[in-house]
Amino acid sequence: MDRKEWMGLLARAPADALDRLWRKLDLSPRYSWLRPPEVGGVMVRGRMGGTGAAFNLGEMTVTRCALALDGGAVGHGYVQGRDKRQAEQAAMVDALMQGDLAAHVRAALLEPLAAQVQAARDMRAAKAAATKVEFFTLVRGDD
Amino acid sequence: MYVAVKGGERAIENAHAWLAEERRGDPSVPELSLAQIREQMALAVNRVMAEGSLYDPDLAALAIKQARGDLIEAIFLIRAYRTTLPRFGASLPVETANMRCDRRISATFKDAPGGQVLGPTFDYTHRLLDFKLAAEGEVPAAAKAAAPQSGPVPHITDFLNRDGLIQAEDRHDDTPPDLTREPLEFPANRALRLQSLTRGDEGFVLGMAYSTQRGYARNHAFVGELRIGRVPVEMEIPELGFSIEIGEVELTECETVNQFAGSKTEPAQFTRGYGLVFGQTERKAISMALVDRALRWRELGEDNLGAPAQDEEFVLSHADNIQATGFLEHIKLPHYVDFQSELELVRRLRAEAEAAQQEAAE
Numbered sequence: 452m453d454r455k456e457w458m459g460l461l462a463r464a465p466a467d468a469l470d471r472l473w474r475k476l477d478l479s480p481r482y483s484w485l486r487p488p489e490v491g492g493v494m495v496r497g498r499m500g501g502t503g504a505a506f507n508l509g510e511m512t513v514t515r516c517a518l519a520l521d522g523g524a525v526g527h528g529y530v531q532g533r534d535k536r537q538a539e540q541a542a543m544v545d546a547l548m549q550g551d552l553a554a555h556v557r558a559a560l561l562e563p564l565a566a567q568v569q570a571a572r573d574m575r576a577a578k579a580a581a582t583k584v585e586f587f588t589l590v591r592g593d594d
Numbered sequence: 595m596y597v598a599v600k601g602g603e604r605a606i607e608n609a610h611a612w613l614a615e616e617r618r619g620d621p622s623v624p625e626l627s628l629a630q631i632r633e634q635m636a637l638a639v640n641r642v643m644a645e646g647s648l649y650d651p652d653l654a655a656l657a658i659k660q661a662r663g664d665l666i667e668a669i670f671l672i673r674a675y676r677t678t679l680p681r682f683g684a685s686l687p688v689e690t691a692n693m694r695c696d697r698r699i700s701a702t703f704k705d706a707p708g709g710q711v712l713g714p715t716f717d718y719t720h721r722l723l724d725f726k727l728a729a730e731g732e733v734p735a736a737a738k739a740a741a742p743q744s745g746p747v748p749h750i751t752d753f754l755n756r757d758g759l760i761q762a763e764d765r766h767d768d769t770p771p772d773l774t775r776e777p778l779e780f781p782a783n784r785a786l787r788l789q790s791l792t793r794g795d796e797g798f799v800l801g802m803a804y805s806t807q808r809g810y811a812r813n814h815a816f817v818g819e820l821r822i823g824r825v826p827v828e829m830e831i832p833e834l835g836f837s838i839e840i841g842e843v844e845l846t847e848c849e850t851v852n853q854f855a856g857s858k859t860e861p862a863q864f865t866r867g868y869g870l871v872f873g874q875t876e877r878k879a880i881s882m883a884l885v886d887r888a889l890r891w892r893e894l895g896e897d898n899l900g901a902p903a904q905d906e907e908f909v910l911s912h913a914d915n916i917q918a919t920g921f922l923e924h925i926k927l928p929h930y931v932d933f934q935s936e937l938e939l940v941r942r943l944r945a946e947a948e949a950a951q952q953e954a955a956e
Binding site: 454455458459462463489490491492493494495496497498499500501502503504505506507508509510511512513515517527529530531532533572573574575576577578579580581582583584 | 643647648649652679681686688689695696697712714736737738739740742749751752767768770771774785786788792828829831834839840841843847866868870872
């Protein structure tokens with residue numbers, strides 16, 4: 452899992468799932484804000500016909516922040532929704548992943564979180580697969 | 595003209611307090627939580643997100659609660675909130691080919707590669723009231739297949755595209771115009787039309803789409819594909835120097851395949867209408883695709899039949915239920931000064947007419 456992947460995971464993961472794993476990690480590194488959490492909007496774009504030119508679909512809420520650990524590592528948090536604590540925890544994880552604790556944070560937080568997100572996806576995909584149909588066109592009984 | 599009036603503070607305050615009480619309803623009935631609305635009124639939440647033009651299910655649930663279930667009022671609340679948000683930027687265009695589909699059907703190809711997946715649909719239900727829902731009880735678990743629906747499924751139109759049977763879409767990432775930043779001007783390009791339609795009133799867009807089916811600029815639409823599912827949203831982050839996923843949204847996408855006999859310059863081929871809407875909102879997405887197709891008459895070299903659905907100024911100027919509500923409902927606010935002058939005018943005209951009549955009689 453590279454930085455792009457873990458930031459994406461932290462952005463999408465349910466806030467309570469991240470919070471539970473963060474608390475279990477039981478770390479409280481000292482840090483200072485480079486940008487305290489702020490809620491804003493991002494304009495989501497689509498493509499005409501699914502493949503063509505871009506158009507504006509509508510906005511989504513996003514919360515972002517940036518912090519620096521006392522050791523100097525800088526972490527960025529970008530998460531979907533308006534949860535400032537989730538953004539803070541995401542930035543903290545991002546910063547810790549750049550230091551000595553990276554392997555620990557990866558094994559104790561990122562990997563279980565990724566597994567939870569994947570399990571939820573698989574569950575939906577299994578339900579979708581159960582609704583797969585085969586339509587038959589009926590041959591008319593002409594002589 | 596609306597002229598400011600003074601007074602009535604206490605009455606207004608009392609009216610709002612009563613509104614809060616009525617919103618709560620009978621206190622012996624348990625209060626709705628936002629999570630209950632979000633989870634159990636999901637399609638109302640989806641409509642509010644789509645027309646409020648802001649993807650945030652918790653906020654939409656709050657708006658629905660505050661608006662006592664009046665969805666246009668809820669959309670109004672979301673639109674008002676949206677304007678207070680700083681804009682962090684725009685996402686990369688979402689790639690719906692990568693959608694993890696809950697539902698994916700085609701009315702044109704029964705053996706669509708990737709299969710037909712019904713998903714959690716009202717289709718094929720009997721539309722009979724289910725009195726079991728009136729009683730509280732456990733819901734039977736949904737069936738799960740041993741093998742999950744695997745990976746992304748290709749768009750159906752890709753197959754037609756390969757043979758040149760359908761008009762191709764011109765792929766580029768140029769910054770599209772944004773009607774939330776610049777007022778809508780006519781003629782509008784397709785990007786603006788799609789933005790306007792996706793946030794337009796579901797009932798209005800449905801009515802316009804239906805009019806094309808009934809013969810007002812008929813465009814012979816087939817639902818080539820309808821898919822509902824989640825797509826990741828990716829954005830370039832300047833301070834990182836690369837793009838990351840900032841979340842994922844549920845979308846409904848409808849691609850129509852429409853008859854096109856060809857023109858002086860184009861061979862006969864199929865053309866497209868496109869609908870893409872936040873949430874599980876398939877009636878809206880299909881309607882959007884039909885109206886999009888009708889509005890494309892000029893670029894496809896078709897005749898303007900004078901049908902309402904071909905008139906972009908008519909469609910786009912009236913699709914927004916918040917603009918419409920604002921203008922419609924303002925006429926119930928005090929217009930005393932206006933009305934006073936009208937009243938005086940009518941009295942004067944009547945007096946003059948009466949005087950004229952009397953003169954003639956004498």
